[in-house]
Amino acid sequence: MKPMLARVAPVVGWLVSHCPALVVSGIVAVLAAGCDFGAPTKPSVEFSAQENERRGSGSTVLGSSSGGENPRPATRIVVLSVADADSLNPLTTSVQTGSEIVTLLFRGLCEIRPDLTFAPSLARSWEFSEDRLQLTFHLRDDVLWHDGTPFTAADVEFTFGIQKEPAVKFSAVAWKRFIESCVAVDPRTVRFTYVRAYPDQLADANVGGIVPKHILGSVPPEEIRRHEFQRQPIGTGPYRFVAWKKDQEIELAAFDRYYEGRARIDTVIFRPEPQPETRVLLMKSGQADVITRLAAADFAELASLPHLVGHALADRVYYFLGWNLTRAPFDRREVREALTCAIDRRELVRALLSDRGSVCRGPVAPFLWGHDPTIEALPFDVSRSERLLAAEGWKRGADGVLVRDGKRFSFRMMTNSGNALKSDTLTFVQGMLAKVGVDVIQEIIEPMAFKSRLEQHDFDGFVGALGVGLKMDLSGIWKTNAAYNFIGYGSKELDAAIDEAAGSVERVRGKELWSRIQAKIVHDQPYTFLFIPDQLNIVHRRLGNVEMQITGWTDSLHRWVVSEQEAAR
Amino acid sequence: MLDLIVRRIAISIPILALVVTLAFVLVRALPGHPDALLDLDAAAEFTPEVLSSDPRRPVLEEFADWSTALFLRGDFGYSTLRRQPVSEVLADAIPHTLRLTIPALVLQVLVGVGLGIIAATRRGSVADGGVRIVSLILFSTPSFYLGIVLMFVFAGGVFSWLPTSGAESLGAGHSSLAERLLDQTRHLVLPVLTLVLGSSAVWARFTRAELLEVLGVEHIVAARARGVSERRIVWRHALRAAIVPLVTLLGLAFPYLIGGAVIVEMVYGWPGIGRLAVRAVIARDYDLFLAIQIVVGSTVLLGNLIADLAQAGIDPRIRRPA
Numbered sequence: 001m002k003p004m005l006a007r008v009a010p011v012v013g014w015l016v017s018h019c020p021a022l023v024v025s026g027i028v029a030v031l032a033a034g035c036d037f038g039a040p041t042k043p044s045v046e047f048s049a050q051e052n053e054r055r056g057s058g059s060t061v062l063g064s065s066s067g068g069e070n071p072r073p074a075t076r077i078v079v080l081s082v083a084d085a086d087s088l089n090p091l092t093t094s095v096q097t098g099s100e101i102v103t104l105l106f107r108g109l110c111e112i113r114p115d116l117t118f119a120p121s122l123a124r125s126w127e128f129s130e131d132r133l134q135l136t137f138h139l140r141d142d143v144l145w146h147d148g149t150p151f152t153a154a155d156v157e158f159t160f161g162i163q164k165e166p167a168v169k170f171s172a173v174a175w176k177r178f179i180e181s182c183v184a185v186d187p188r189t190v191r192f193t194y195v196r197a198y199p200d201q202l203a204d205a206n207v208g209g210i211v212p213k214h215i216l217g218s219v220p221p222e223e224i225r226r227h228e229f230q231r232q233p234i235g236t237g238p239y240r241f242v243a244w245k246k247d248q249e250i251e252l253a254a255f256d257r258y259y260e261g262r263a264r265i266d267t268v269i270f271r272p273e274p275q276p277e278t279r280v281l282l283m284k285s286g287q288a289d290v291i292t293r294l295a296a297a298d299f300a301e302l303a304s305l306p307h308l309v310g311h312a313l314a315d316r317v318y319y320f321l322g323w324n325l326t327r328a329p330f331d332r333r334e335v336r337e338a339l340t341c342a343i344d345r346r347e348l349v350r351a352l353l354s355d356r357g358s359v360c361r362g363p364v365a366p367f368l369w370g371h372d373p374t375i376e377a378l379p380f381d382v383s384r385s386e387r388l389l390a391a392e393g394w395k396r397g398a399d400g401v402l403v404r405d406g407k408r409f410s411f412r413m414m415t416n417s418g419n420a421l422k423s424d425t426l427t428f429v430q431g432m433l434a435k436v437g438v439d440v441i442q443e444i445i446e447p448m449a450f451k452s453r454l455e456q457h458d459f460d461g462f463v464g465a466l467g468v469g470l471k472m473d474l475s476g477i478w479k480t481n482a483a484y485n486f487i488g489y490g491s492k493e494l495d496a497a498i499d500e501a502a503g504s505v506e507r508v509r510g511k512e513l514w515s516r517i518q519a520k521i522v523h524d525q526p527y528t529f530l531f532i533p534d535q536l537n538i539v540h541r542r543l544g545n546v547e548m549q550i551t552g553w554t555d556s557l558h559r560w561v562v563s564e565q566e567a568a569r
Numbered sequence: 570m571l572d573l574i575v576r577r578i579a580i581s582i583p584i585l586a587l588v589v590t591l592a593f594v595l596v597r598a599l600p601g602h603p604d605a606l607l608d609l610d611a612a613a614e615f616t617p618e619v620l621s622s623d624p625r626r627p628v629l630e631e632f633a634d635w636s637t638a639l640f641l642r643g644d645f646g647y648s649t650l651r652r653q654p655v656s657e658v659l660a661d662a663i664p665h666t667l668r669l670t671i672p673a674l675v676l677q678v679l680v681g682v683g684l685g686i687i688a689a690t691r692r693g694s695v696a697d698g699g700v701r702i703v704s705l706i707l708f709s710t711p712s713f714y715l716g717i718v719l720m721f722v723f724a725g726g727v728f729s730w731l732p733t734s735g736a737e738s739l740g741a742g743h744s745s746l747a748e749r750l751l752d753q754t755r756h757l758v759l760p761v762l763t764l765v766l767g768s769s770a771v772w773a774r775f776t777r778a779e780l781l782e783v784l785g786v787e788h789i790v791a792a793r794a795r796g797v798s799e800r801r802i803v804w805r806h807a808l809r810a811a812i813v814p815l816v817t818l819l820g821l822a823f824p825y826l827i828g829g830a831v832i833v834e835m836v837y838g839w840p841g842i843g844r845l846a847v848r849a850v851i852a853r854d855y856d857l858f859l860a861i862q863i864v865v866g867s868t869v870l871l872g873n874l875i876a877d878l879a880q881a882g883i884d885p886r887i888r889r890p891a
Contacts, residue, residue: 078739083848087652230652246651246661247840249739269739273838277717278734285725287733448601448853 075562076267077289077543080279084247084272089230090209091162094171100554101270104252106209106235109137109156110202114549116367116470118202122151122210122236132197132505135205139188143259145212146240153184158213160192165221175204175471198503199510200471209235238263238558247272254558263558264545283308289540292553295420296354299536308538311548314367315535316468318360319425321413321528323461326488329392329409330460336525337378338388342436343429344380349531352424356536360529362518363474367550369507370472370514375522377529385436394437402437410439411460416450422463425530429463454486470551472510474498474517489526570881577877581870585863592862593635597628601853635856645863646856650848655860658845663827663864665736666841670830672757673764674822680765681772682815688773689780690803700777704770716763716836723759732756734838760837764830768822775818779811786810813884820876824869
């Protein structure tokens with residue numbers, strides 16, 4: 001065999017040294033010819049222009065594909081997200097981007113207002129029976145699925161049934177546990193029956209977008225999580241699905257026949273961008289219009305630019321230190337109080353969040369009706385902390401670290417990697433506790449390993465962040481056997497108090513009960529409550545009517561507008 | 570030669586099986602599992618309303634099911650991360666990675682070997698010093714840093730000449746073929762440049778060292794003494810001898826075509842295999858991660874096979890039985 005490579009190599013070497021430009025341009029040409037032009041996923045149903053006209057779509061106001069009397073340039077916005085969606089089916093999505101997009105594609109029976117009261121959506125009205133065990137919804141008669149099929153009560157009944165199917169693993173299935181049945185009384189009426197009366201009955205019935213029976217009705221529940229529908233969804237929301245190029249973009253278009261009127265922005269593109277630096281650059285250069293949940297430093301930089309506007313609102317997350325109450329010395333309330341008093345939480349908000357946030361005072365978020373504003377956080381008071389620790393028998397050793405019975409006050413505090421705010425918090429806390437003679441060893445571990453250690457109660461302390469739901473309920477965290485009670489806190493009395501408060505239909509009484517529970521938890525300090533960061537979002541100045549609410553920033557996106565001068569951009 | 574090919578393939582199969590089994594055991598040994606429903610991109614690591622997960626099955630049972638599906642039905646399984654069959658996910662991502670790594674590999678070899686030749690033939694000159702210093706700097710610069718610096722300079726920070734990230738512009742599916750070609754080429758420039766700058770430094774230094782060694786051996790000295798021109802000595806004699814280890818290096822670089830651009834893909838948001846592999850591990854998407862292992866493992870073995878064959882082609886001593 002003639003050594004081909006040996007012949008070719010000198011030629012290649014000569015080409016590189018004598019005419020590199022030729023080589024480079026040749027390669028680019030060859031590569032370009034071999035480019036991948038894989039077509040994006042197309043929806044199974046799309047209206048043609050003629051079809052839209054036949055169906056009488058409202059296209060005269062806005063320049064949609066069906067044309068109009070006074071068409072204006074099509075408007076498009078680009079939204080940046082940290083990661084791609086997992087699914088666009090409201091039954092199966094479990095990540096933030098997925099939930100945000102699903103809100104635009106699917107509607108629920110009610111819309112949640114910023115003050116967490118309910119407004120009509122797919123349901124025109126609703127009423128409770130006298131014993132509050134039945135809730136009847138009266139549905140709109142002008143709602144269409146994106147494929148043109150009319151929406152009926154049968155879709156609501158089907159959705160409830162499929163949400164309760166264990167194989168579907170609907171993430172909010174716990175909300176449905178007190179609902180016994182959901183029955184379509186007639187095509188416009190649907191009735192929910194409860195096992196008992198409690199304050200959040202409406203919220204529980206409402207949670208989760210309604211899915212189409214005519215598409216998913218014939219799919220076995222165990223197939224739902226793999227069904228094509230999650231990649232090509234058909235909903236009743238203001239936007240319809242157009243295309244999804246995985247890890248690149250998800251394109252949505254305004255649904256012409258949305259029952260509350262067509263959305264003003266024609267196209268919304270969600271673009272996953274894993275790198276924070278890249279996301280900031282894309283916003284700076286005007287290539288993207290919306291970015292959410294920014295770090296404080298990036299927010300300050302972007303908000304100072306003339307073409308961008310900042311929107312800050314309290315986030316539904318609080319940060320805390322969790323103590324393992326099954327281990328000494330954290331089993332002592334006085335020790336936990338001393339640790340909390342040694343941490344300047346106001347300073348954490350200033351240094352870590354650039355004052356974009358507030359000190360967290362207890363387990364109930366301020367936006368929930370059960371929040372008691374009179375409950376104060378423990379003060380930052382180093383001398384009180386030192387007094388408490390001394391009373392517990394801790395004395396300073398030669399190296400400045402507290403010692404008791406020959407044992408140093410030294411422990412590991414863990415958190416997960418991938419969240420800079422948590423690791424920065426850990427560093428600050430380490431410094432603050434060192435001042436009272438407590439030695440903290442940092443342990444930053446991979447997220448799944450972190451969760452696994454929490455579940456096995458294998459830790460001394462951890463920096464955690466807890467997502468707060470829109471319902472007034474503490475049972476998922478603070479009851480003795482709650483799935484997320486990693487710290488070993490609780491008592492029978494507290495469990496009973498939480499049950500009583502959660503079942504109290506009367507708000508005044510409920511508020512009183514929740515107040516007592518909060519006071520008890522703050523007194524016990526099983527967590528050191530740290531701070532609630534603001535959700536820092538930036539939008540392009542060309543966007544108008546922008547409202548961002550605590551229920552989810554995409555909830556009102558269908559009401560946003562692009563200013564006409566900028567629309568041709 | 571045929572004998573060599575058969576022997577090498579026969580050895581490759583058990584190696585691949587071992588690699589896959591090890592990958593299976595290691596990935597299952599990690600804490601967590603795909604049903605944990607953990608939103609790694611959200612700020613909060615747990616929200617009370619989210620349901621907890623299913624119990625796990627014994628590892629051996631899972632391995633039996635998975636390997637039966639793979640070897641009997643050719644089924645790579647189902648990606649829990651992307652919610653679609655793994656084969657579809659790979660078919661989607663591999664072309665993107667190849668579009669990035671093939672030009673990068675070709676360019677880094679051409680540029681690196683070219684610079685190595687220049688440095689070796691002009692030993693001690695300014696050009697030689699320049700190549701050595703620049704290649705040392707580039708070799709020592711991590712690609713995530715280089716990528717961000719290039720992005721800052723050319724894509725928004727200083728100049729806005731090139732796109733920041735992605736494989737093509739948003740909504741590019743609606744533009745003409747020519748526009749799309751241009752757009753895709755523009756998107757290629759920075760990630761390819763990042764890969765080429767870092768890696769061509771290795772090639773340059775390696776080529777220089779090999780060539781200098783060969784240029785000192787007796788038959789080259791003899792050729793010089795016979796009055797053979799310097800150009801002929803370098804191209805005809807020295808480079809031919811120096812190319813054998815370079816071919817080995819090329820064989821080792823081959824698997825990088827599929828799995829080597831992890832960091833650059835992350836920095837530039839490139840929708841290829843590297844970025845997918847990182848997400849698959851974090852999300853404990855076992856089937857997807859193992860499929861990537863199989864593909865990358867096979868490419869390593871294939872690369873070695875090609876390198877061996879090419880060496881045998883160039884150097885007759887290798888293909889003769891010992």
